[in-house]
Amino acid sequence: xxxxxxxxxxxxxxxxxxxxxxxxxxxxxxxxxxxxxxxxxxxxxxxxxxxxxxxxxxxxxxxxxxxxxxxxxxxxxxxxxxxxxxxxxxxxxxxxxxxxxxxxxxxxxxxxxxxxxxxxxx
Amino acid sequence: xxxxxxxxxxxxxxxxxxxxxxxxxxxxxxxxxxxxxxxxxxxxxxxxxxxxxxxxxxxxxxxxxxxxxxxxxxxxxxxxxxxxxxxxxxxxxxxxxxxxxxxxxxxxxxxxxxxxxxxxxxxxxxxxxxxxxxxxxxxxxxxxxxxxxxxxxxxxxxxxxxxxxxxxxxxxxxxxxxxxxxxxxxxxxxxxxxxxxxxxxxxxxxxxxxxxxxxxxxxxxxxxxxxxxxxx
Numbered sequence: 448x449x450x451x452x453x454x455x456x457x458x459x460x461x462x463x464x465x466x467x468x469x470x471x472x473x474x475x476x477x478x479x480x481x482x483x484x485x486x487x488x489x490x491x492x493x494x495x496x497x498x499x500x501x502x503x504x505x506x507x508x509x510x511x512x513x514x515x516x517x518x519x520x521x522x523x524x525x526x527x528x529x530x531x532x533x534x535x536x537x538x539x540x541x542x543x544x545x546x547x548x549x550x551x552x553x554x555x556x557x558x559x560x561x562x563x564x565x566x567x568x569x
Numbered sequence: 570x571x572x573x574x575x576x577x578x579x580x581x582x583x584x585x586x587x588x589x590x591x592x593x594x595x596x597x598x599x600x601x602x603x604x605x606x607x608x609x610x611x612x613x614x615x616x617x618x619x620x621x622x623x624x625x626x627x628x629x630x631x632x633x634x635x636x637x638x639x640x641x642x643x644x645x646x647x648x649x650x651x652x653x654x655x656x657x658x659x660x661x662x663x664x665x666x667x668x669x670x671x672x673x674x675x676x677x678x679x680x681x682x683x684x685x686x687x688x689x690x691x692x693x694x695x696x697x698x699x700x701x702x703x704x705x706x707x708x709x710x711x712x713x714x715x716x717x718x719x720x721x722x723x724x725x726x727x728x729x730x731x732x733x734x735x736x737x738x739x740x741x742x743x744x745x746x747x748x749x750x751x752x753x754x755x756x757x758x759x760x761x762x763x764x765x766x767x768x769x770x771x772x773x774x775x776x777x778x779x780x781x782x783x784x785x786x787x788x789x790x791x792x793x794x795x796x797x798x799x800x801x
Contacts, residue, residue, distance in 0.1 A: 476737045
């Protein structure tokens with residue numbers, strides 16, 4: 448069983464973080480697609496703290512001694528997955544920036560040479 | 570009286586369908602402008618459009634449907650168009666219904682959606698289950714009954730176009746419609762029929778459909794409560 452102090456701490460912790468993030472999402476113009484993950488993640492933490500039975504059931508199933516270890520495992524796993532997706536997205540953004548920058552540079556070059564050609568013709 | 574309408578056609582690798590789409594539009598609605606937004610296609614769409622003299626906005630990288638629509642909306646907004654229609658580049662939408670949507674918009678609506686299921690019943694397949702769930706979520710949160718929330722044939726007035734052009738979270742998806750209804754937008758549906766894709770494959774595979782469904786439903790049911798509402 449998860450002890451009461453820890454449960455209360457988990458509930459308060461996940462509630463405060465959830466509220467904080469919701470406010471941030473509201474004012475920071477975060478994209479909805481990205482905020483869905485955080486809301487679902489914090490809701491699942493809240494679920495674990497309000498209904499510790501879920502964590503107990505899973506820890507028995509996986510033969511993990513203490514339910515809190517299961518929660519730890521769950522959080523670490525989800526964070527690793529999210530980290531992977533962020534890494535993928537960042538990589539894509541990086542190549543997009545490169546593609547755009549080179550595009551702009553090449554376009555500028557061709558307009559500049561067009562202008563200089565026109566001025567030499569004159 | 571609506572002065573100017575821009576028909577925005579997002580196209581990603583739709584070279585084989587574009588000819589049909591553009592001819593259909595210029596045949597049925599020669600008075601309206603159209604704009605093909607090439608979303609970083611790799612099949613020679615750009616060359617094809619230049620050869621045929623189509624009005625083209627060329628995105629140098631692939632942004633996805635939301636990015637292509639936003640680009641079209643920004644173009645329309647900056648060029649002073651009064652209304653914008655979103656029209657698929659894959660040949661599914663028929664230009665003969667454009668006027669029906671325009672007429673309905675003139676009755677004082679902010680958004681008019683071409684619906685496949687006003688007169689016809691929804692067929693029972695996986696995609697329609699998705700459509701049903703989204704309809705239900707919208708009805709639950711806004712009280713508005715929408716027969717075909719995922720339809721891609723929509724027309725918007727300028728104040729909505731401005732939001733799409735300059736906002737962050739205005740994707741051309743049902744959750745945005747749901748948000749706009751909550752902001753006070755007046756939405757209406759008119760019946761349309763669509764054609765099967767002429768060529769190429771649909772973007773929505775099974776996995777993507779499920780991810781899409783989850784995102785849209787979460788967005789409608791969860792996130793919309795926390796979005797700051799900007800009244801129309």
